[in-house]
Amino acid sequence: MTIVYPVKRRQFLVGTAGLASAAVTGLPAISQEGEKLPAYVAWKDPSDVIVHTSETLETTRAAQGDALITPSSDLYIRNNLPAPSDEIVADRDAWEMSIEGVAEPGAITLGDLKLLGSETVVAVLQCSGNGRAFFDHEASGSQWATGAAGNVIWTGVPVRAVVDAMGGIKGDMSFLTGTGGEEIPDGLPPESIQVERSVPVAAMEQAILAWDMNGEPIPLAHGGPLRLIVPGYYGVNNVKYLKRLAFTAEESPAKIQQTGYRVRPVGVSGDPSQPSMYEMSVKSWITGPLEDASTGRVRIEGLAMGGTSAVTGVEVSTDGGNNWQEAELLGPDMGPYAWRPFFLVVDLEAGMHTLASRATNGNGDTQPEEFEPNERGYGHNGWRGHAVEVNIG
Amino acid sequence: MTIVYPVKRRQFLVGTAGLASAAVTGLPAISQEGEKLPAYVAWKDPSDVIVHTSETLETTRAAQGDALITPSSDLYIRNNLPAPSDEIVADRDAWEMSIEGVAEPGAITLGDLKLLGSETVVAVLQCSGNGRAFFDHEASGSQWATGAAGNVIWTGVPVRAVVDAMGGIKGDMSFLTGTGGEEIPDGLPPESIQVERSVPVAAMEQAILAWDMNGEPIPLAHGGPLRLIVPGYYGVNNVKYLKRLAFTAEESPAKIQQTGYRVRPVGVSGDPSQPSMYEMSVKSWITGPLEDASTGRVRIEGLAMGGTSAVTGVEVSTDGGNNWQEAELLGPDMGPYAWRPFFLVVDLEAGMHTLASRATNGNGDTQPEEFEPNERGYGHNGWRGHAVEVNIG
Numbered sequence: 001m002t003i004v005y006p007v008k009r010r011q012f013l014v015g016t017a018g019l020a021s022a023a024v025t026g027l028p029a030i031s032q033e034g035e036k037l038p039a040y041v042a043w044k045d046p047s048d049v050i051v052h053t054s055e056t057l058e059t060t061r062a063a064q065g066d067a068l069i070t071p072s073s074d075l076y077i078r079n080n081l082p083a084p085s086d087e088i089v090a091d092r093d094a095w096e097m098s099i100e101g102v103a104e105p106g107a108i109t110l111g112d113l114k115l116l117g118s119e120t121v122v123a124v125l126q127c128s129g130n131g132r133a134f135f136d137h138e139a140s141g142s143q144w145a146t147g148a149a150g151n152v153i154w155t156g157v158p159v160r161a162v163v164d165a166m167g168g169i170k171g172d173m174s175f176l177t178g179t180g181g182e183e184i185p186d187g188l189p190p191e192s193i194q195v196e197r198s199v200p201v202a203a204m205e206q207a208i209l210a211w212d213m214n215g216e217p218i219p220l221a222h223g224g225p226l227r228l229i230v231p232g233y234y235g236v237n238n239v240k241y242l243k244r245l246a247f248t249a250e251e252s253p254a255k256i257q258q259t260g261y262r263v264r265p266v267g268v269s270g271d272p273s274q275p276s277m278y279e280m281s282v283k284s285w286i287t288g289p290l291e292d293a294s295t296g297r298v299r300i301e302g303l304a305m306g307g308t309s310a311v312t313g314v315e316v317s318t319d320g321g322n323n324w325q326e327a328e329l330l331g332p333d334m335g336p337y338a339w340r341p342f343f344l345v346v347d348l349e350a351g352m353h354t355l356a357s358r359a360t361n362g363n364g365d366t367q368p369e370e371f372e373p374n375e376r377g378y379g380h381n382g383w384r385g386h387a388v389e390v391n392i393g
Numbered sequence: 394m395t396i397v398y399p400v401k402r403r404q405f406l407v408g409t410a411g412l413a414s415a416a417v418t419g420l421p422a423i424s425q426e427g428e429k430l431p432a433y434v435a436w437k438d439p440s441d442v443i444v445h446t447s448e449t450l451e452t453t454r455a456a457q458g459d460a461l462i463t464p465s466s467d468l469y470i471r472n473n474l475p476a477p478s479d480e481i482v483a484d485r486d487a488w489e490m491s492i493e494g495v496a497e498p499g500a501i502t503l504g505d506l507k508l509l510g511s512e513t514v515v516a517v518l519q520c521s522g523n524g525r526a527f528f529d530h531e532a533s534g535s536q537w538a539t540g541a542a543g544n545v546i547w548t549g550v551p552v553r554a555v556v557d558a559m560g561g562i563k564g565d566m567s568f569l570t571g572t573g574g575e576e577i578p579d580g581l582p583p584e585s586i587q588v589e590r591s592v593p594v595a596a597m598e599q600a601i602l603a604w605d606m607n608g609e610p611i612p613l614a615h616g617g618p619l620r621l622i623v624p625g626y627y628g629v630n631n632v633k634y635l636k637r638l639a640f641t642a643e644e645s646p647a648k649i650q651q652t653g654y655r656v657r658p659v660g661v662s663g664d665p666s667q668p669s670m671y672e673m674s675v676k677s678w679i680t681g682p683l684e685d686a687s688t689g690r691v692r693i694e695g696l697a698m699g700g701t702s703a704v705t706g707v708e709v710s711t712d713g714g715n716n717w718q719e720a721e722l723l724g725p726d727m728g729p730y731a732w733r734p735f736f737l738v739v740d741l742e743a744g745m746h747t748l749a750s751r752a753t754n755g756n757g758d759t760q761p762e763e764f765e766p767n768e769r770g771y772g773h774n775g776w777r778g779h780a781v782e783v784n785i786g
Contacts, residue, residue, distance in 0.1 A: 067608025068513055068546050069462060074608075115690045115738050120461055120724030153461050155723070215460025215467075297508045330548070331513030335725050345508050 040083060041221050045073040050147065055079040058147035064287045066301040066341035068331045069122070070150030072214045075222065078127045078148060080195050080256065081182035083220050084241055088181065092217055092225035097209075101247030103167025110211060110226050117161040119208055122153050123231035123337035124305045125238060128261055128277040131380030137266055139377025146285045146386065151303075151339045154229045156210030159245070163204065173247035176204050178228040181241030196254040197237050199230055199278060201247065206231045206337070209242060231337035232308035234277045234379075236261055263374050270375075280307040282367055283381040284314055284342070284359035292391040298348050300327070305339040306361030313360050314342045320354035321369065321384065327357070336362070350393025358383045433476060434614050438466040443540065448472040451540035457680045459694040459734035461724045462515070463543030465607045468615065471520045471541060473588050473649065474575035476613050477634055481574065485610055485618035490602075494640030496560025503604060503619050510554040512601055515546050516624035516730035517698045518631060521654055521670040524764075524773030530659055532770025539678045539779065544696075544732045547622045549603030552638070556597065566640035569597050571621040574634030589647040590630050592623055592671060594640065599624045599730070602635060624730035625701035627670045627772075629654055656767050663768075673700040675760055676774040677707050677735070677752035685784040691741050693720070698732040699754030706753050707735045713747035714762065714777065720750070729755070743786025751776045 035051035037044055048063035057077040059070065088095060093111035127148035129141050142148070159176070163169060180195035199207075210229045211218060218224030223240025230237045236256070251257050251272065259270035261277040284304035304314045310333065315324035330341040342357070360366045371382035380386075428444035430437055441456035450470040452463065481488060486504035520541035522534050535541070552569065556562060573588035592600075603622045604611060611617030616633025623630045629649070644650050644665065652663035654670040677697035697707045703726065708717035723734040735750070753759045764775035773779075 065605075065608070066511075066513075066548065067605070068515075068548075069608055071465075071608050114692050117738070118459075118692075118723060118736055120459075120734065122461075122725060153724070155459065155461075212458075212460070215458070215462055215464050299507050299511075330511060331546070332515060332725070332728050332731075334727070338725075341513065343511055345510070 041077055043073065043219075045071070048074040049076075052142045055082065056142045058142070058144055059150060061146050061285070061287050062290055064147065064303060066287065066303070066330055066343060068151065068334070068341060069153060069214065072216065072219065072222070075125070075150040075152065076127065076148045077221055078142070078235060079240075080236070081180070081193060084181055084183055086220050088241065089217070089220050089225050092211065095225040097226065097242055098244045099162060099166055099246075100244065101170055101173050102163060103170050105166065108162075113157050113162065113209055113226075114211070116157045116165050118155060119158050120153060120155045121206070121208060121229070121231055121337060122151060122334035123229060124280065124339050125150055125152050125235050126280055126305075128234045128236055128378045129376065131386065132377035134380050134382070134385030135373055135377045137373045137377075139373075139375065141376060146287070148235075149305075151334075153212075153214050154208060154210040155212035156208040156226075156229065159204045159207040159209065162209065162245070169201070169247045171249070173249055174201055175199065175248045175251055176201050176207065177244075177246045177248045177252050178237075178239035178242055179244035179246070180239045181243040191254045194254050195239060195256060196252040197239055197257055198248060198251040199233060199237050203230050203233060209245070232279055234261075234280055236277060261376075261378070263376075263378055266373050266375050268375055277378055280305070281379060281381045282306050282309075282311070282359050282361040282365045284311075284357040284367065284383075285386040286316070286355050286357050286388055289355075289390055290388055295348065295350050295393050297345060298392075299343055299345050300355055301341065301343040302327075302357050303339050304329075304342055304357070304359040306336060306359070306363075307365070308336065309362040309365070310336040310338075311340045311359050312362050314340075315358045316342075316344045316346075317356045317358070318346055318348060318353050320387065321356055324358065348392045351391075353390050353392055354387050355390060356383050356387035434470055436466065436612075438464070441467040442469075445535045448475065449535045451535070451537055452543060454539050454678070454680050455683055457540065457696060459680065459696070459723055459736060461544065461727070461734060462546060462607065465609065465612065465615070468518070468543040468545065469520065469541045470614055471535070471628060472633075473629070474573070474586060477574055477576055479613050481634065482610070482613050482618050485604065488618040490619065490635055491637045492555060492559055492639075493637065494563055494566050495556060496563050498559065501555075506550050506555065506602055506619075507604070509550045509558050511548060512551050513546060513548045514599070514601060514622070514624055514730060515544060515727035516622060517673065517732050518543050518545050518628050519673055519698075521627045521629055521771045522769065524676075524779065525770035527773050527775070527778030528766055528770045530766045530770070532766075532768065534769060539680070541628075542698075544698075544727075546605075546607050547601060547603040548605035549601040549619075549622065552597045552600040552602065555602065555638070562594070562640045564642070566642055567594055568592065568641045568644055569594050569600065570637075570639045570641045570645050571630075571632035571635055572637035572639070573632045574636040584647045587647050588632060588649060589645040590632055590650055591641060591644040592626060592630050596623050596626060602638070625672055627654075627673055629670060654769075654771070656769075656771055659766050659768050661768055670771055673698070674772060674774045675699050675702075675704070675752050675754040675758045677704075677750040677760065677776075678779040679709070679748050679750050679781055682748075682783055683781055688741065688743050688786050690738060691785075692736055692738050693748055694734065694736040695720075695750050696732050697722075697735055697750070697752040699729060699752070700758070701729065702755035702758070703729040703731075704733045704752050705755050707733075708751045709735075709737045709739075710749045710751070711739055711741060711746050713780065714749055717751065741785045744784075746783050746785055747780050748783060749776050749780035
């Protein structure tokens with residue numbers, strides 16, 4: 001029996017994980033692509049990330065594998081502004097934020113927030129532009145393939161518990177608006193670059209103000225000491241260094257809200273009438289095998305997410321979508337916002353094979369074959385674009 | 394409002410996690426207790442572990458916190474023999490093991506095992522001696538408090554799938570016997586020190602041969618490339634560097650099985666008639682607060698595990714067990730073998746408080762107040778011994 005199975009690049013490292021080797025040997029942290037990890041994320045696993053720019057790092061498709069949870073050392077980075085000074089995580093519980101648009105507005109520290117309750121939720125964090133590389137047109141922005149996404153354990157206080165403690169929402173508010181604590185350079189109007197996002201107020205049902213990520217205080221690079229997590233919503237809505245949470249009648253005036261993250265036809269400018277990048281859609285991709293191999297039995301593996309409704313099933317095709325087989329879901333159900341690893345063992349004959357996956361969620365949504373191009377290359381969940389070609393034999 | 398909440402030591406580190414700091418600064422990895430991390434586990438987070446000896450490292454109680462999953466960098470280490478050379482993880486899929494006591498016995502590589510199926514299970518890994526420090530008598534062995542336990546995501550092939558592929562169990566076998574791949578020094582009879590454990594054959598229902606831990610290939614220090622995982626069973630039965638799996642009529646002749654890990658009265662020698670350390674029992678412990686603090690509202694947090702049956706509830710007492718309140722379970726249910734974080738927010742007045750927790754599992758088992766001493770200090774799950782004293786005011 002000749003066998004073929006997904007190869008994780010890091011498995012070639014002698015010893016333990018790549019991070020370990022770097023730490024032990026004292027070698028600088030160089031990613032697979034030969035790019036040096038930026039200092040603020042020098043603790044990432046260099047063998048598992050692709051450095052696009054100092055503010056954009058992607059997890060390799062191979063490293064995503066069939067992991068139930070994405071290790072923090074592998075999780076992607078996408079910063080709209082540079083992170084604040086690490087002084088803000090020196091005394092995390094002293095971090096102060098304001099709550100507005102409630103009956104009793106005011107400032108509250110992270111230490112006090114922890115006494116209002118807590119909840120742990122497993123939720124996919126995914127950049128709006130994940131999959132941009134699979135569009136045919138030249139959409140500007142990082143050319144993410146599959147790796148601007150991870151499955152993360154978040155712990156924090158439910159937004160609804162904070163609202164209850166502050167006397168409830170005041171008036172008829174349509175949006176939940178979060179403001180990030182990044183520094184705004186002098187002389188610039190804040191709304192031009194400030195990271196401030198509004199989501200429909202209904203999202204407060206599942207939103208939390210999170211202080212822990214994967215069982216550890218949220219690293220500065222991922223928005224610690226406090227991050228707004230809106231499970232089921234694209235990454236940009238999960239505001240880092242949260243310094244203000246407001247219930248508002250209107251959407252934020254910030255550019256990132258008004259014209260940024262708007263889905264529109266190619267060549268059209270962003271404006272507030274267009275759909276905003278809010279809820280994620282059903283999606284899946286194969287993470288292995290990714291390389292040519294000999295004829296034989298092949299373990300196909302990948303990841304599937306339902307968006308705002310749990311994945312109910314994944315089909316896999318080895319012939320570019322002519323025939324489909326049901327894959328097996330791996331591991332415990334971690335709730336509607338988590339991804340599910342899947343796998344299928346098949347026999348492949350010599351020749352080229354196009355491996356594709358197609359997920360369905362509890363709402364009955366299934367990934368489309370194609371996904372319409374849009375100006376910024378957002379939200380791609382077409383199965384054909386995510387397919388991989390492997391040469392067997 | 395004066396507030397008190399659990400303090401994680403690592404939160405005082407500027408930047409991100411302790412490991413990060415060590416990696417960035419190039420400082421040697423020194424644990425909180427000032428002990429240097431052994432080279433083979435230099436990738437552990439020094440601020441979160443206690444180094445007892447080079448083969449025994451414990452997670453600090455504070456670092457355990459309320460984490461749903463124990464990060465690999467925090468997980469305890471307990472080796473009965475030194476780990477083999479890291480050459481065995483240079484090409485993981487080439488690792489070969491033998492399967493015996495089946496209709497078609499033989500050798501199989503890890504690469505081939507991966508084609509027989511896969512399963513992901515979240516299971517507590519816990520040393521038999523966890524809690525030994527809470528016995529009044531002087532039981533020999535590492536003085537583990539709560540930190541020889543972690544909640545881990547394991548991925549591997551179900552033992553029952555391997556058995557099916559090899560024609561089923563041959564004859565009437567009572568035990569599932571796993572043999573570790575540690576090197577046996579010349580001149581020593583293997584049974585004197587070999588790590589070989591037998592568990593009742595019924596445990597094969599949930600047992601897996603695991604290659605991934607927390608989404609990464611199992612580090613050498615934790616038994617990679619292949620480890621037998623028997624969810625619900627004490628750590629010693631989860632044989633590392635698995636080189637042989639056999640269905641046997643009798644228990645292993647190894648000392649670690651015959652006389653080791655036997656529960657017997659203080660002063661009595663081990664023998665095969667005594668109960669072996671197999672199934673874990675219901676247990677919980679508070680992880681915060683652990684230090685004196687001012688009067689006020691306190692967030693009490695901790696961890697609870699059901700053994701072989703899921704935790705159904707946890708009660709917390711702030712007066713040494715006179716009164717109990719139901720705590721809230723955190724996060725998704727990760728299955729019967731996982732632990733559940735819990736928390737309770739209470740108001741504490743000035744003075745000494747004895748904080749205790751008491752868990753119940755699906756079988757209706759509840760932690761006892763006291764736990765009978767035994768020669769080696771195994772299996773302590775008494776709630777009084779695990780209580781913590783804090784001075785408020």
